[in-house]
Amino acid sequence: MTQATQPPVRAVLLDIEGTTIPVSFVHDTLFPYARKALPVLLRKQADDPSVHAQVEEIARLAPGVPPLRQLETWMDADAKVAPLKALQGMVWAQGYADGVLKATLYPDVTPALRCWAAAGLALAVYSSGSVAAQKLIYGHTTDGDLSSVFVGFYDLQMGGKRDAQSYARILQDAQWQAGDVLFLSDVVAELDAAAAAGLRTCQIVRPQDGTQPGTAHPVAATLDEVAERFGLPRAGQA
Ligand SMILES: CSCCC(=O)C(=O)COP(=O)(O)O
Numbered sequence: 001m002t003q004a005t006q007p008p009v010r011a012v013l014l015d016i017e018g019t020t021i022p023v024s025f026v027h028d029t030l031f032p033y034a035r036k037a038l039p040v041l042l043r044k045q046a047d048d049p050s051v052h053a054q055v056e057e058i059a060r061l062a063p064g065v066p067p068l069r070q071l072e073t074w075m076d077a078d079a080k081v082a083p084l085k086a087l088q089g090m091v092w093a094q095g096y097a098d099g100v101l102k103a104t105l106y107p108d109v110t111p112a113l114r115c116w117a118a119a120g121l122a123l124a125v126y127s128s129g130s131v132a133a134q135k136l137i138y139g140h141t142t143d144g145d146l147s148s149v150f151v152g153f154y155d156l157q158m159g160g161k162r163d164a165q166s167y168a169r170i171l172q173d174a175q176w177q178a179g180d181v182l183f184l185s186d187v188v189a190e191l192d193a194a195a196a197a198g199l200r201t202c203q204i205v206r207p208q209d210g211t212q213p214g215t216a217h218p219v220a221a222t223l224d225e226v227a228e229r230f231g232l233p234r235a236g237q238a
């Protein structure tokens, strides 16, 4: 089906890192903050049930390895592993509360998201970052609190982002039809998985992040370009 003959997009599912938020903010600000704060969290809040549950999960995944060492191994590899992501979200909460952390989105993101939500499109997040971390990041941006533009937040509880089944689970939870949904990500393997589940796809190729364009999915440099290509409302246009 050509773009002109396809049904209108009714929902947009968005990745975070490299799609709405610069890779540099995640890797140069969020990850170092968490690397420094995690040892303190494990030491001081070991008895907190939510911390304890993640430590148990680390022990299940890596039996016999000290939890902090395992977390460091995962951080070194930028592994998208649920207990690491959950614990990172817990320490970032303090950073946002203290005002030390504030997310700077790509400049095209806030206008597009506000415009699409106002036009009635259903917007949801799918990131490896925990749902708590997603709500924090969009709740503390330099453009204000954007969390209310989203009707859903999905994380690794749905499964990995390179697995088509994860997208099928999201569709089921959101009660969306695959063909109505546009998935935006910078990572081709994630787009391949979403397409295998029947979603429409567009790769966000941010020149400032050095994203390499693939050949299997439409490509856009900004959310405004996405809007133009997929017939979505465009911010700033009547
Ligand atoms: C939720 S903000 C932190 C993002 C993060 O921890 C991460 O690993 C990036 O994952 P994404 O799936 O958004 O590329």
Ligand SMILES: [Mg+2]
Binding pocket: 015, 016, 017, 018, 019, 185, 186, 187
């Ligand atoms: Mg990404």
